[in-house]
Amino acid sequence: xxxxxxxxxxxxxxxxxxxxxxxxxxxxxxxxxxxxxxxxxxxxxxxxxxxxxxxxxxxxxxxxxxxxxxxxxxxxxxxxxxxxxxxxxxxxxxxxxxxxxxxxxxxxxxxxxxxxxxxxxxxxxxxxxxxxxxxxxxxxxxxxxxxxxxxxxxxxxxxxxxxxxxxxxxxxxxxxxxxxxxxxxxxxxxxxxxxxxxxxxxxxxxxxxxxxxxxxxxxxxxxxxxxxxxxxxxxxxxxxxxxxxxxxxxxxxxxxxxxxxxxxxxxxxx
Amino acid sequence: xxxxxxxxxxxxxxxxxxxxxxxxxxxxxxxxxxxxxxxxxxxxxxxxxxxxxxxxxxxxxxxxxxxxxxxxxxxxxxxxxxxxxxxxxxxxxxxxxxxxxxxxxxxxxxxxxxxxxxxxxxxxxxxxxxxxxxxxxxxxxxxxxxxxxxxxxxxxxxxxxxxxxxxxxxxxxxxxxxxxxxxxxxxxxxxxxxxxxxxxxxxxxxxxxxxxxxxxxxxxxxxxxxxxxxxxxxxxxxxxxxxxxxxxxx
Numbered sequence: 001x002x003x004x005x006x007x008x009x010x011x012x013x014x015x016x017x018x019x020x021x022x023x024x025x026x027x028x029x030x031x032x033x034x035x036x037x038x039x040x041x042x043x044x045x046x047x048x049x050x051x052x053x054x055x056x057x058x059x060x061x062x063x064x065x066x067x068x069x070x071x072x073x074x075x076x077x078x079x080x081x082x083x084x085x086x087x088x089x090x091x092x093x094x095x096x097x098x099x100x101x102x103x104x105x106x107x108x109x110x111x112x113x114x115x116x117x118x119x120x121x122x123x124x125x126x127x128x129x130x131x132x133x134x135x136x137x138x139x140x141x142x143x144x145x146x147x148x149x150x151x152x153x154x155x156x157x158x159x160x161x162x163x164x165x166x167x168x169x170x171x172x173x174x175x176x177x178x179x180x181x182x183x184x185x186x187x188x189x190x191x192x193x194x195x196x197x198x199x200x201x202x203x204x205x206x207x208x209x210x211x212x213x214x215x216x217x218x219x220x221x222x223x224x225x226x227x228x229x230x231x232x233x234x235x236x237x238x239x240x241x242x243x244x245x246x247x248x249x250x251x252x253x254x255x256x257x258x259x260x261x262x263x264x265x266x267x268x269x270x
Numbered sequence: 271x272x273x274x275x276x277x278x279x280x281x282x283x284x285x286x287x288x289x290x291x292x293x294x295x296x297x298x299x300x301x302x303x304x305x306x307x308x309x310x311x312x313x314x315x316x317x318x319x320x321x322x323x324x325x326x327x328x329x330x331x332x333x334x335x336x337x338x339x340x341x342x343x344x345x346x347x348x349x350x351x352x353x354x355x356x357x358x359x360x361x362x363x364x365x366x367x368x369x370x371x372x373x374x375x376x377x378x379x380x381x382x383x384x385x386x387x388x389x390x391x392x393x394x395x396x397x398x399x400x401x402x403x404x405x406x407x408x409x410x411x412x413x414x415x416x417x418x419x420x421x422x423x424x425x426x427x428x429x430x431x432x433x434x435x436x437x438x439x440x441x442x443x444x445x446x447x448x449x450x451x452x453x454x455x456x457x458x459x460x461x462x463x464x465x466x467x468x469x470x471x472x473x474x475x476x477x478x479x480x481x482x483x484x485x486x487x488x489x490x491x492x493x494x495x496x497x498x499x500x501x502x503x504x505x506x507x508x509x510x511x512x513x514x515x516x517x518x519x520x
Contacts, residue, residue, distance in 0.1 A: 177411070225320075230381060230429060231349055233381060235381075
């Protein structure tokens with residue numbers, strides 16, 4: 001007989017499942033990675049990337065370990081590999097350039113079937129693909145386990161200039177409103193028989209985009225008025241404050257630390 | 271002697287493009303009164319409201335809030351005025367810009383210098399007044415339009431204003447939300463100015479009405495007298511809904 005499983009209490013009050021525009025990357029899970037506040041995760045991700053890009057590509061054993069580490073993190077965070085793989089597709093345009101690199105360069109060449117590849121170009125290409133993929137995977141881990149709200153809060157606590165945090169948080173608040181407005185305009189266009197099929201319709205779409213821009217601009221002015229009416233003087237309060245525990249810092253920093261350790265060991269062994 | 275919440279004298283205003291919106295408005299509202307500000311589109315209602323808390327600087331005439339002159343040059347006084355005049359804007363999405371309902375309600379009192387437990391208490395009370403306590407941690411985008419309008423009222427109530435100014439409070443509300451909001455507004459012990467085209471709503475909530483038309487106050491009387499004066503309504507492009515009638519006797 002199945003015993004009823006108590007639903008775990010989530011660490012954050014903004015417990016939601018991420019269906020909004022601006023929150024689409026977040027995957028709601030109750031994992032240890034999700035429970036860590038944003039600032040250790042941001043620092044850890046950044047540090048991991050720094051270790052990765054500092055590793056020479058010729059140290060290929062280290063890269064194997066890096067991939068293993070990041071895949072393990074994905075598993076601890078309970079992120080489906082399929083979703084992670086799908087999101088990695090964003091990297092494709094960058095890989096495209098990396099694929100061209102072996103064909104250009106100087107020095108030693110390798111003959112591979114009909115192609116003549118330059119050795120240093122090949123290495124540079126592989127380095128871009130490997131380091132880029134690792135960077136993307138870390139970013140996917142961060143964005144899938146942290147809501148955009150928490151990220152902003154984390155950046156604020158990490159002393160990113162308040163103005164930048166405010167702009168980003170307004171964007172987050174209004175991206176839904178603007179998106180709804182855009183949807184309504186689209187429905188209104190299509191209700192009058194408009195279907196964008198080709199370049200000849202771009203004029204209509206451009207007009208709609210400019211109308212949306214003007215509307216958003218005017219809304220910005222109205223929001224500002226409403227803020228002034230409530231005594232706004234340049235400071236936006238920040239209320240909730242999740243101070244990460246030392247344990248959470250340790251957990252987050254285990255990611256770059258294990259990468260650094262790998263780097264050290266593989267460098268010594270060579 | 272009754273205290274005066276709002277006193278407007280000879281207020282005139284022209285926009286920078288030369289378009290004159292107000293031509294000498296005189297309006298006095300006593301403490302605790304609920305007054306409907308009626309008038310056709312483009313009568314200058316919003317412009318008048320924007321003068322009440324110094325968003326528009328007073329070019330000619332004077333505006334006083336419980337005796338204090340609205341002076342946009344005096345920053346300290348202006349901050350005080352803005353805490354005394356709570357404006358609920360028509361589109362709640364313009365008003366609710368913080369990530370969660372609770373933070374948005376806290377925005378005004380925070381600017382007034384409240385912090386910590388005191389701030390929390392004010393936020394909780396304001397949300398309770400509009401029956402939205404359980405939505406404190408929700409993002410505004412997840413709320414229905416009627417709920418967002420109620421939160422917008424709470425954001426202003428949290429500042430403990432002397433006067434509550436509502437711009438078209440009943441617009442876009444379904445009948446139940448419209449009634450719920452009326453119940454909330456009626457429960458508040460506060461001076462209220464309600465800008466509206468919704469004459470039955472004005473009748474329900476406000477004992478006194480003024481009509482602003484062409485930039486001046488053309489009528490100022492008890493709501494019953496104004497709404498039963500057909501020719502007055504007609505000349506000012508105001509109409510009662512079809513089938514709605516007010517008995518001639520009070």
